[in-house]
Amino acid sequence: MPGPTLRVVLAQPRGFCAGVERAIEIVERALRRFGPPVYVRHEIVHNKHVVEALKGKGAHFVDDVDEIPAGAVTVFSAHGVARVVEQAAGERGLEVIDATCPLVTKVHNEGRRYAAKGFEVILIGHAGHPEVEGTMGQIDGRVHLISAANEVAAIEPADPAKLAFVTQTTLSVDDTRDVIGALRARFPGIVGPDTRDICYATQNRQTAVRALAREVDVILVVGAQNSSNSNRLREIGAAAGRPSYLIDHADSLDLAWLAAARAVGITAGASAPERLVQELVARLAEHYEVDLETLAGIEENVHFRLPPELADAGVPPPR
Numbered sequence: 001m002p003g004p005t006l007r008v009v010l011a012q013p014r015g016f017c018a019g020v021e022r023a024i025e026i027v028e029r030a031l032r033r034f035g036p037p038v039y040v041r042h043e044i045v046h047n048k049h050v051v052e053a054l055k056g057k058g059a060h061f062v063d064d065v066d067e068i069p070a071g072a073v074t075v076f077s078a079h080g081v082a083r084v085v086e087q088a089a090g091e092r093g094l095e096v097i098d099a100t101c102p103l104v105t106k107v108h109n110e111g112r113r114y115a116a117k118g119f120e121v122i123l124i125g126h127a128g129h130p131e132v133e134g135t136m137g138q139i140d141g142r143v144h145l146i147s148a149a150n151e152v153a154a155i156e157p158a159d160p161a162k163l164a165f166v167t168q169t170t171l172s173v174d175d176t177r178d179v180i181g182a183l184r185a186r187f188p189g190i191v192g193p194d195t196r197d198i199c200y201a202t203q204n205r206q207t208a209v210r211a212l213a214r215e216v217d218v219i220l221v222v223g224a225q226n227s228s229n230s231n232r233l234r235e236i237g238a239a240a241g242r243p244s245y246l247i248d249h250a251d252s253l254d255l256a257w258l259a260a261a262r263a264v265g266i267t268a269g270a271s272a273p274e275r276l277v278q279e280l281v282a283r284l285a286e287h288y289e290v291d292l293e294t295l296a297g298i299e300e301n302v303h304f305r306l307p308p309e310l311a312d313a314g315v316p317p318p319r
């Protein structure tokens with residue numbers, strides 16, 4: 001029985017980005033073209049609902065290429081991989097289809113170009129994230145990993161005049177600007193792409209959650225706990241003074257969070273399916289008279305080309 005009225009505001013844009021759409025489509029098309037099993041190294045995107053759905057269609061997820069039978073069809077996740085992983089896959093004779101997001105590949109290429117010119121590279125990113133492991137492992141030579149401005153002082157480059165930086169694609173734009181500011185202050189000659197490595201989807205979702213924070217009392221971010229871009233959305237909501245919660249699924253919602261709220265905002269990380277947002281709205285509607293609206297926001301029209309070997313593998317049925 002619905003209770004009091006609750007204004008529910010959806011951020012725009014939210015949810016799937018072009019890199020995630022492409023990665024999922026690659027696995028689905030590979031299953032259609034080659035038949036199951038198709039092996040996927042690492043979660044194809046950081047969302048267990050997506051992973052479970054693909055498992056149901058015959059995808060096998062593994063942490064390491066050592067676990068994959070020689071010669072099997074193998075997809076690398078959207079986060080990218082280090083060169084040693086590519087080499088290991090080559091040695092096992094795996095039939096690799098690369099679902100690395102083209103915007104991650106762009107960062108790999110930048111880092112490699114700097115290294116080839118003799119620069120030491122500083123990677124701004126979070127230790128342990130698969131994208132960071134992949135990027136570090138794609139760049140020859142020494143790579144310094146930092147995540148915050150206060151780590152800049154500890155960097156000891158061989159030659160401070162030959163330094164470059166690149167960044168993870170899913171960082172906070174504001175935090176990254178602070179880190180880059182600290183780098184430029186200590187190493188005035190450092191070169192890098194400014195915050196342009198942070199991908200369009202991350203930037204747009206961060207802009208949208210800031211707009212959402214101006215409208216609502218509480219923010220719910222739908223996304224996985226290990227999803228970098230989803231965590232940044234929660235942090236930005238909190239930094240804007242709104243209690244913000246990252247939830248994997250509608251069942252994780254604690255109604256006590258909304259006790260004093262008249263308006264709640266919902267957004268979703270780039271790897272979270274829209275279905276999860278709609279299930280959250282449906283859960284709210286079980287307890288409130290929901291007054292639903294979507295904020296005006298940036299219209300995204302980004303699509304990435306599929307790998308050529310799958311381009312004509314047939315369009316998968318709707319998810």
Ligand code: SF4
Nearest residue numbers: 017019101169199270
């Ligand atoms: S979040 Fe950005 S970099 Fe990551 S898959 Fe999506 S578009 Fe690519």
